[in-house]
Amino acid sequence: MKGYKITTLNEFIVRRQANIPYAKGELSNLLHHISIAAKVLHKKVNKAGLVDVLGEAGNINIQGETQQKLDVFADMQFTAALSNSGECCGIASEENQEIITFDDQLSNDAKYIVCMDPLDGSSNIDVNVSIGTIFSIYRRISPRGQKAQLEDFLQEGNKQIAAGYIIYGSSTMLVYTTGLGVNGFTLDTGIGEFCLSHPDIKTPMDGKIYSLNEGNYNKFPEGVKKYIKYCQEEDKATNRPYSARYIGSLVADFHRNLLKGGVFIYPETASAPTGKLRLLYECNPMAFIAEQAGGKANDGEIRIMDLKPKTLHQRVPLYTGSKNMVENAENFIQKHGK
Numbered sequence: 001m002k003g004y005k006i007t008t009l010n011e012f013i014v015r016r017q018a019n020i021p022y023a024k025g026e027l028s029n030l031l032h033h034i035s036i037a038a039k040v041l042h043k044k045v046n047k048a049g050l051v052d053v054l055g056e057a058g059n060i061n062i063q064g065e066t067q068q069k070l071d072v073f074a075d076m077q078f079t080a081a082l083s084n085s086g087e088c089c090g091i092a093s094e095e096n097q098e099i100i101t102f103d104d105q106l107s108n109d110a111k112y113i114v115c116m117d118p119l120d121g122s123s124n125i126d127v128n129v130s131i132g133t134i135f136s137i138y139r140r141i142s143p144r145g146q147k148a149q150l151e152d153f154l155q156e157g158n159k160q161i162a163a164g165y166i167i168y169g170s171s172t173m174l175v176y177t178t179g180l181g182v183n184g185f186t187l188d189t190g191i192g193e194f195c196l197s198h199p200d201i202k203t204p205m206d207g208k209i210y211s212l213n214e215g216n217y218n219k220f221p222e223g224v225k226k227y228i229k230y231c232q233e234e235d236k237a238t239n240r241p242y243s244a245r246y247i248g249s250l251v252a253d254f255h256r257n258l259l260k261g262g263v264f265i266y267p268e269t270a271s272a273p274t275g276k277l278r279l280l281y282e283c284n285p286m287a288f289i290a291e292q293a294g295g296k297a298n299d300g301e302i303r304i305m306d307l308k309p310k311t312l313h314q315r316v317p318l319y320t321g322s323k324n325m326v327e328n329a330e331n332f333i334q335k336h337g338k
Ligand code: AHM
Pocket: 065, 094, 117, 119, 120, 121, 122, 123, 213, 248, 249, 250, 251, 266, 276
């Protein structure tokens, strides 16, 4: 009788590590700890309607947004996992104004820092709609043996060592890249393991989906308004009109477009002149994944991963997804203005 052939995330990571000369297993260990926190959060998200984790925690976070209880739990869980891993000397999180450094000897000796949005799409928590976690891993610049410094976090996205997201949807998936393509793992709750379900993800060069918050239409730059009209026009040769799909959870919107093909746009608006999404823990990790899957990510002009971060919670416009669609949107911006 043939057995159930599975590749677990851990097995996959270890196999990958064997292909990298001199790899000592530090990154593998870090990813392993992230996956454990993801499993804990999966359980919590799945019970969100039953236990007392819905609603607001009563705090306002540094972005001026009301923190949800699940946000707080996710932040604590991932922070603890990264601290306990011994492979991470500090983190930058959407939920904290300043960087957090793990000031014990083991962590000070660690070579990685992590930027994360522990719970993305928080407005969707209470209504049973997909939410996610986003992470981005860098090698520190400051010398090992001391506390992590701000400069370790303000590195360009093109220096990322690994990036990924977890989507808590109809199933829970972890998708990540270390610069050798993108692989997706679905949580098999029966055995409690992330199993390889989407090997070597390649995003279609073209798609039929455009995703942006059209409620902001009047505040969009002229180029984006014109591009939306283009998406809505009928033209059989180019498969238009496209379908509008927008969940309001970056992870879920990005994941759908990654698999099906499409473009996701969160542009600058009259009220948010640099856009809404954060460079360090939302745009850069998604850009790394998009490019590794054959897609693109820019700010309407410049490649996201080439932007030099100035501050921890910097916001930038994001245009990402299928290569041809992003380039087309970019042409509209350049022709009609930002
Ligand atoms: P969050 O990290 O506080 O949840 O905010 C980020 C979210 C993204 O997931 C999503 O793409 C965007 O905000 C939606 O914003 P809007 O409601 O303005 O369309």
